[in-house]
Amino acid sequence: MSSGDGELEAPWAQAVRGLAHRVLGPVAESVRFAERHAEGRGHAYEAQGGVLTIAATDGVSAAVALHHYLREHCGMSVGWDTVLPLPLAPLPDAPPRQGTPRVREGYYLNFCTFSYTTPYWDWSDWEREIDWMALHGITMPLAVTGHEAALHAAYTRLGLDDDRIRRFLGGPGYLPFQFMGCLDDFAGPLPPSWIERHRELGARVIERERAFGMTPVLPAFTGHVPREIAATARAGRRDWQGFETWSLDPADPLYARIGAEIARAQIELFGTDHLYAADPFIEMIPIDADPAFPGAVAAATLAGLRAADPDAVWLMQAWPFSYQSDFWTEDRVTAFLDAIPDERMLVADLWAEQDPLWGRFERFSGKPWLWCALLNFGGRTDPVADLRGLAPGIDAALAAANPPTGLGLAMEATRNNPVFFELVTDQIWNRVSDLDAWLDAFVAQRYGGRSADELRAAWRDLLDTVYGAAGLRIAPDQFKGVLTAAPSYALTPTGPLWFDPAVLARAWERMIEVAERDPGPAAGPLGHDLVETGIAYMARVADRLCAEAAKSGGDPASVAAFLKVFEDLDRMLACRPEYTFEHWEAKARSWAAEPAERAVLSDNARRIITVWGTADSPLLDDYAGRHWAGLMSGYYRDRWELWARGLGAALAGDPGAEAELRERLRDRAEEFLREGAPQAVPGDLAAESRRLLTAYADVFHPDRRGAR
Structure with a gap:
């Protein structure tokens, strides 16, 4: 370690030590912290004989040093959805390393x-x-x-x-x-x-x-x-x-x-x-x-x-x-x-x-x-x-x-x-x-090095599709798509499609194959990424099938195929609690001390992700729309079913069709604010992802659909 590293207990050491225990479990006993005296913020660390020593000017710099060590020498990162504590023992050796931030x-x-x-x-x-x-x-x-x-x-x-x-x-x-x-x-x-x-x-x-x-x-x-x-x-x-x-x-x-x-x-x-x-x-x-x-x-x-x-x-x-x-x-x-x-x-x-x-x-x-x-x-x-x-x-x-x-x-x-x-x-x-090198390291660390080659290939496909949105204005008014959008006869909303869906499907399939072979990672970040990638693909599937239903004039088979997307996607989303409406509302209701408080909390949880304001105001309607189980098969599907019922009249030129749809949508919103969404039934994420991918693999190839 460099000169200036102190021996006294740093004022932030207790906080960082607690973090280390939550991240590493018992292995955290092998991490030592010391105060580093230097101008500006910074840290230094090294590991020898199973002991990691970190000297830092402040607690955040010490935590960053710990994370850098974990990523660079243990091949593991800590994300929002990483399962903790990390499976580490013992701590590998690492040569001395110093770091200073680019910004304060x-x-x-x-x-x-x-x-x-x-x-x-x-x-x-x-x-x-x-x-x-x-x-x-x-x-x-x-x-x-x-x-x-x-x-x-x-x-x-x-x-x-x-x-x-x-x-x-x-x-x-x-x-x-x-x-x-x-x-x-x-x-x-x-x-x-x-x-x-x-x-x-x-x-x-x-x-x-x-x-x-x-x-x-x-x-x-x-x-x-x-x-x-x-x-x-x-x-x-x-x-x-x-x-x-x-x-x-x-x-x-x-x-x-x-x-x-x-x-x-x-x-x-x-x-x-x-x-x-x-x-x-x-x-x-x-x-x-x-x-x-x-x-x-x-x-x-x-x-x-x-x-x-x-x-x-x-x-x-x-x-x-x-x-x-x-x-x-x-x-x-x-x-x-x-x-x-x-x-x-x-x-x-x-x-x-x-x-x-x-x-x-x-x-x-x-x-x-x-x-x-x-x-x-x-x-x-x-x-x-x-x-x-x-x-x-x-x-x-x-x-x-x-x-x-x-x-x-x-x-x-x-x-x-x-x-x-x-x-x-x-x-x-x-x-x-070098973004490509950074992404390769991000992927390996995110999944702890498991199936690294396959998952890196999947992420290269994501980089070429959803994460390659150069020159596009990434805002809700452009990216919503039909799944979470309010139906209308005036315009069928679709999200932009600037990439080949087959490449996105390939990324998803690679992730699914890893999850089928090695279920462990799906409990953590891989499960999150499976769901996000599935949402991205199914959102564009829904856009395509909605357009086909509209073009067909409301043909029952086309409408049924479109509405089934909501039910199928709901089953996949239900496999992760954070992708369920039930989880969101339960967290809200947990703060209630009495029934009257539960009513307010439930209303707030339901309202802000649907109508936002009042059911008769379109100004923020669906602004915070979520791809969540319960909402997909219930609230969102029901709205598009109402749209389908009046589609024939709208295409025939009925001047009151749009106003009637607006009234029905308002009634459905008020019903949701009163009753909420159905409970999600959890299943196996890899199996549900595979089922979806198989069922909708040919959506963008109409010539192949009849053969399946």
């Missing part, structure tokens, strides 16, 4: 993730996630869990009673959108037991993150207030996707006062690392069109934060500058950013892999910024990405005159497309100059 920070999460992935997590879920964060170099996680307790405390001090505050906060599954100022008084009220239990959970999450040396980013006031306060103040009405909210004018002294009150309450409950996330314009035009108005909002936001915390720094997502680029002209953005001292703001370039903003707006007017990858909107469960374009995009940003201080993941939901997100986090520490 690794940022993680998006407000939306706390609705689309984590809203019903308990401590065991969060502990596993924080371990993943540390192993992957995350130093700056967004920490939203429990923020409702700070809002409740602040508004209580401002004179509102408990019932009114909980109505304002709304349903637990929608809280992050409430925190962003997008909605209030919706899908609630917030259950009484929720606030205190999530205050405790949020505090525990933040405590563990800090134990690793991470800097949690806490939410801050956006100007959004209850109607009672808006009625007696200077405020303006805003609209987001049909939801009406009220925002204070920054000229009203209440703006800074409430901001300070919320920050103080939060500091009392969770402490602070002086970094706060607030997005007062997230997807809403400012209530005043005066070009100087956003700067006034910035001044009031900072004034409130600094009244509670003189060292406060504001982290803001640059998403509005992309989402509403017609309003956010270069002059407006520059005027807004110039109104904020450089040392008081950190900008997250949220969708930098698709729509990078860092080269515009005079590089965010010199503000420090984060390069972030988004990819996932709403929680898509099918694989897609432009893997080859990722590393060059990051390299270009790091070579800029004002490079990012960190790289981050800002996905709206996790537990999908792990190859994309791991490729980003790897570049926090190491440059990826």
Whole structure:
């Protein structure tokens, strides 16, 4: 080891030692940790005689060192779905190795993730996630869990009673959108037991993150207030996707006062690392069109934060500058950013892999910024990405005159497309100059070296198909496909097909063959990848068969073949609990303390992944649609059956066919919100995957179908 490695117990050692035990089991007793004294972050490690010694400047660097060792010398990685502890004994020798990160920070999460992935997590879920964060170099996680307790405390001090505050906060599954100022008084009220239990959970999450040396980013006031306060103040009405909210004018002294009150309450409950996330314009035009108005909002936001915390720094997502680029002209953005001292703001370039903003707006007017990858909107469960374009995009940003201080993941939901997100986090520490070599190593480590040649070949096919989406806009409006889309006679929605489905089918078959021969890996990452690849193929099958049913004029055989896709796919999805609606709703209901709370929690779990808002509003319908068992054979299939019933009339020119379909779909949605989905019946994933592949192998070859 290099000089400067200390002998005393590092302040982060206990946290990393706990992680090591969860990852390695008893073998963790052979890992030693020491504090490394050096400028900047970094680590060093070596292994001799079955003992691994890690010296690091901080807990995250130590965890990264452990993960690098496991990947490079043990051929094993730790992903979201890796079965732990790893089957390792003893630890192999490794020569001395040192590492330093390319950027200071690794940022993680998006407000939306706390609705689309984590809203019903308990401590065991969060502990596993924080371990993943540390192993992957995350130093700056967004920490939203429990923020409702700070809002409740602040508004209580401002004179509102408990019932009114909980109505304002709304349903637990929608809280992050409430925190962003997008909605209030919706899908609630917030259950009484929720606030205190999530205050405790949020505090525990933040405590563990800090134990690793991470800097949690806490939410801050956006100007959004209850109607009672808006009625007696200077405020303006805003609209987001049909939801009406009220925002204070920054000229009203209440703006800074409430901001300070919320920050103080939060500091009392969770402490602070002086970094706060607030997005007062997230997807809403400012209530005043005066070009100087956003700067006034910035001044009031900072004034409130600094009244509670003189060292406060504001982290803001640059998403509005992309989402509403017609309003956010270069002059407006520059005027807004110039109104904020450089040392008081950190900008997250949220969708930098698709729509990078860092080269515009005079590089965010010199503000420090984060390069972030988004990819996932709403929680898509099918694989897609432009893997080859990722590393060059990051390299270009790091070579800029004002490079990012960190790289981050800002996905709206996790537990999908792990190859994309791991490729980003790897570049926090190491440059990826050869994607093919990186992918080969990723595959071998993901499956622990088992059937490496076959699985590498499968992934090369994935790279040539779903993960080769160069030049395509990867967003829900383009990639949905018919499986999770609302039916319509005006247009049959299909996802883009830029690759040969036969190549995708070959990748899937190679994975199936491995799972049939060696069932062990299917319990972990291989099972996840089997399902994702199956979804990708079956989504395009559904698109093709739906188009054929429409072209046939509603021929019963064509319609039956199309609808059977939903039933068949449902059986495969049921083989993995995380791909079942039942699992999602059970997690939500586990937080209920009484029947009335269960009703709210079930409603939230059902609503957000289907209609999102109300059953009669199309604005966010199916935005967070999921390929989940229970939904496929129930909710989604039923909707397309309703479509098929009226198809003949629609093709005959019935002017009322579309309106009648809309009414029937609304009734089906309301039924689902009341009753939920049928339970999934688990089976053997390899067998169900093989059955699907065999049954639909000739869909893209109509000339061969009759021979089967």
